[in-house]
Amino acid sequence: MSAPAPHDNFTLKEEIRAYWSARAESFDLSFGHAIKSDRELKAFQRLIGDSFGLEPLDVLDLACGTGEITRALLSLKHRVTALDFSEAMLERARAKHGKAARFRLGDAEHLLDEDASYDAAITRHLVWTLTDPEAALGEWFRVLRPGGRLLVIDGDWVNRTRWQALVNRFGTWLREKRGAAVHQIDADTHASITKRFYFKDGLSRRQLETMLTAAGFTDIVPADYIQVVREQQRAAPLHDAIRLASSTRFALLARKPADAAVSR
Template sequence: MNEAAFRTNHNLREEIQAYWSLRAETFDLQPGHEIFSEAERAAWHGLLRKHLGEGAGRRVLDLACGTAVLSHLLDDLGFSVTGMDWAEPMLERARKKARERGRAIRFLMGDAENTMEPDESYDVITNRHLVWTLVDPLACFREWHRVLKPGGSLIIIDGDFVNQSLIARLASRCAAWIASRTSAPDASLGNDQANSQIETHRSILSRVHFSGGARAAEVKDLLHAAGFSKITIDTGMRAVHRAQKANFSFLKRLERQTQHRYVICARKD
């Protein structure tokens, strides 16, 4: 990598870190981020059990854990959970949530693309809505492969948030038009701050590896190149989406139903 490319990526990664640090304040207020019903919690439990089974004390590293939504779900299932994030404001909220709920979840500040964790130290690695932000996913997947124990599992929960269907595009534009004439895109923020976050998100998305959309097939190919095997793609997330829709507007439900969202499960031999 030449010096100019390194500098560009370094700056981009700093922008990503700063962006998620700012998002921490309102992250748990948004449906689709935090869990808002027991039906949704049960749906997530079912999805995780389908691919991982019960935790039985196995060690899991939840990367880019944010405010620890997925970490708590894994803790529910009996995993020994370490949550890692490099946005300190996210970790502050994650630690507070764990204290309030009496959970023994370990939290570390760290970079999902360079964890600094020992070789073969975890039975499972999980992440949600992380892959689309990666600057160098192949190097990152090799790092995850290194940290997993032989026989360990990787679970990626993500989606293509770029290539939308016609219905999704129309729904998104209608929602944006309504928001611009009623309230801020995030009601807890002022218009200027909310619009600034939207523009920052677009700028970041235009420069990451998956700027054209994180399609499951491409992610699968990169996982295979990184050494993973037994890679499966599961798009059967209807139970989760059905539970979430009670807290979505009509337009948001339309958008969500047509998006390419998936779970990828991979193994380390």
């Protein structure tokens, strides 16, 4: 059998998984990844509380990575199922949270859960790297109970305004001048896979909103992730605080209609 073509989605997905797996060890060292302060945790708690309410729920953490969103969910007493397709990432999440959450190795674009299994789902920094976002959103809609909510936190990591480009250059210059460590590894692989992503031209809030609507979600409103970013900046060294301001970040909260049919 001949090898799959490089643009084949299966191959790309395997490459994406290998990339994240290689980043697992140092992932938490970058600012904007691990929760670095009590104030940041509190900002997450406000964001999640405002989005999902204060009652403990069955929540799916999609692409949990090293388990930092899981940490925020558990601190609010939610019953968490945390899924990622990288065993290396999951290993770190399990080491942090043990049996406090259910961990699942799996593909967020093809879930094995039954329909209507969760009250809510959350995902940070996954959508931009998906190979088939339409399939993924369809799956997330399917596994939510009618009335369930989805919180997507993401950003545009491709396009920068002139101001953001300037800020990024300055932050990077300052980091180099200070000799600070760079935790982004393997820039070549990163460049190779990102130019084949579905969102290779960048993900916008508007695009995400359109796709959520097409998947059946309603009541789509912005959620205040910037409060979290502000706390990340407060805890970060100056060069990282500056670089955290160099990309467009956003969060959208959406709802599965309460009268949506559930097929079993």
